[in-house]
Amino acid sequence: MKFFLKTTGCRANQWDSYIISNRLKESGYEPSEITNAHLCIINACTLTENAERDIKRFVNQCRKKNPEAKIIIAGCHAQMYPEHHYGADLIIGSRDRFDLPDYIHLNGIIRGDNDPSFIEKASIQGMQQEKTRFFLKIQDGCDRFCAYCVVPFARGKPRSRDSHEVLEALKTLKEKGVKEVVLTGIELSAYRDKERNINLKGLLKLLEDSETPERIRLSSIDPLFIDDEFIEILKCSKKITKSIHISAQSFSDKILSLMSRHYTRGYLVEIINRLITEIKGIGIGIDIIAGFPSEDEDDFADTYNTIDSLDIYYLHIFSFSPRENTKAASMPNQIPLKVKKDRVKRLKSLDIKKRLSFFERFIDKKAVIIPETKVYKGNLMRGYTDNYVPVYLHYKKTLENRLVEVKISGLESGILMAKEI
Numbered sequence: 001m002k003f004f005l006k007t008t009g010c011r012a013n014q015w016d017s018y019i020i021s022n023r024l025k026e027s028g029y030e031p032s033e034i035t036n037a038h039l040c041i042i043n044a045c046t047l048t049e050n051a052e053r054d055i056k057r058f059v060n061q062c063r064k065k066n067p068e069a070k071i072i073i074a075g076c077h078a079q080m081y082p083e084h085h086y087g088a089d090l091i092i093g094s095r096d097r098f099d100l101p102d103y104i105h106l107n108g109i110i111r112g113d114n115d116p117s118f119i120e121k122a123s124i125q126g127m128q129q130e131k132t133r134f135f136l137k138i139q140d141g142c143d144r145f146c147a148y149c150v151v152p153f154a155r156g157k158p159r160s161r162d163s164h165e166v167l168e169a170l171k172t173l174k175e176k177g178v179k180e181v182v183l184t185g186i187e188l189s190a191y192r193d194k195e196r197n198i199n200l201k202g203l204l205k206l207l208e209d210s211e212t213p214e215r216i217r218l219s220s221i222d223p224l225f226i227d228d229e230f231i232e233i234l235k236c237s238k239k240i241t242k243s244i245h246i247s248a249q250s251f252s253d254k255i256l257s258l259m260s261r262h263y264t265r266g267y268l269v270e271i272i273n274r275l276i277t278e279i280k281g282i283g284i285g286i287d288i289i290a291g292f293p294s295e296d297e298d299d300f301a302d303t304y305n306t307i308d309s310l311d312i313y314y315l316h317i318f319s320f321s322p323r324e325n326t327k328a329a330s331m332p333n334q335i336p337l338k339v340k341k342d343r344v345k346r347l348k349s350l351d352i353k354k355r356l357s358f359f360e361r362f363i364d365k366k367a368v369i370i371p372e373t374k375v376y377k378g379n380l381m382r383g384y385t386d387n388y389v390p391v392y393l394h395y396k397k398t399l400e401n402r403l404v405e406v407k408i409s410g411l412e413s414g415i416l417m418a419k420e421i
Contacts, residue, residue, distance in 0.1 A: 004037035009045025015137035046077035114156025139185030189225035243388035252299035283387035291340030
């Protein structure tokens with residue numbers, strides 16, 4: 001039998017799909033295109049209303065292109081809102097998706113409780129589909145219960161992969177020729193190997209002298225985790241990339257308090273400026289939610305103007321989506337959709353401005369990238385610098401998945417072009 005697997009949402013979901021795919025292959029299933037698949041599976045995010053629309057589109061697409069296929073919704077959405085299945089045949093929750101082959105013969109809802117001690121085995125079997133960077137999940141779950149976020153309900157309590165298993169996985173990836181790994185988690189800063197009393201900072205120190213791929217990138221980090229020790233680790237590391245993605249969400253003290261985010265605008269500004277001062281050329285990305293309940297124009301201006309004043313690289317922008325079971329869904333002063341769309345539009349314009357400004361400082365500079373296999377615009381390939389800047393050069397197959405030194409020549413139609421040195 002053949003399967004088609006689509007992934008939506010976070011980088012942790014990319015890893016989860018990798019494990020699901022491996023389990024299916026071990027059970028004799030073969031990956032295929034959607035039109036030939038016996039099983040059409042979506043490992044689905046549930047963070048926003050847009051994520052739910054992705055599921056509905058997927059189900060409709062499967063019914064249109066392959067009406068005989070069995071449609072399966074797996075993961076966070078299935079765990080949280082199994083009744084929103086849009087006619088799928090099997091709905092399987094966060095924990096049980098890793099045992100999908102055991103349930104394929106069934107229809108209906110398979111949704112057990114999240115096991116607070118369970119984290120799936122790090123089974124490494126080649127690269128993730130269509131990826132050059134490898135996403136390795138080392139942590140799962142969250143207990144922060146921010147007012148807007150459904151993830152603690154969907155994923156359960158924090159738990160982490162044993163540090164020995166992390167080191168073994170990274171060694172295996174190096175042996176398989178992987179050049180860059182992204183360490184991911186639902187709340188990466190909550191990583192803790194309890195038996196060895198090792199937190200994320202301790203793990204990063206261990207990786208420095210261990211057998212790993214040449215580059216190690218971190219996914220999203222909680223601002224409260226960024227302290228002098230963490231900054232020093234990033235600054236001195238020869239492996240950890242000089243890029244960081246911070247889950248800020250807002251720069252209004254009022255909105256941060258309503259969100260149950262336990263820091264202030266002043267704290268965010270201080271740590272961002274410290275990172276910029278201490279780590280030359282660091283690329284800083286920021287998560288922002290636009291249109292949270294009670295966000296008035298002054299609150300939005302606090303966020304917009306503060307971001308504009310900071311020397312950051314890019315924004316990852318969300319329009320607030322009320323999700324069932326979260327505190328924010330029932331808050332008063334919900335923001336009209338038109339206002340939310342306008343604020344998202346303004347932030348996206350600011351994002352473009354920030355990206356282009358950041359790109360310009362690297363023109364005529366040398367950089368090291370890892371070109372990907374995908375071809376762009378007919379004859380271009382892309383690779384990312386240490387600080388996560390995308391750089392394009394003319395396609396040459398021998399450069400794929402190698403550390404390649406280039407010189408960045410300039411901006412063309414908003415993208416950085418380079419030549420191999």
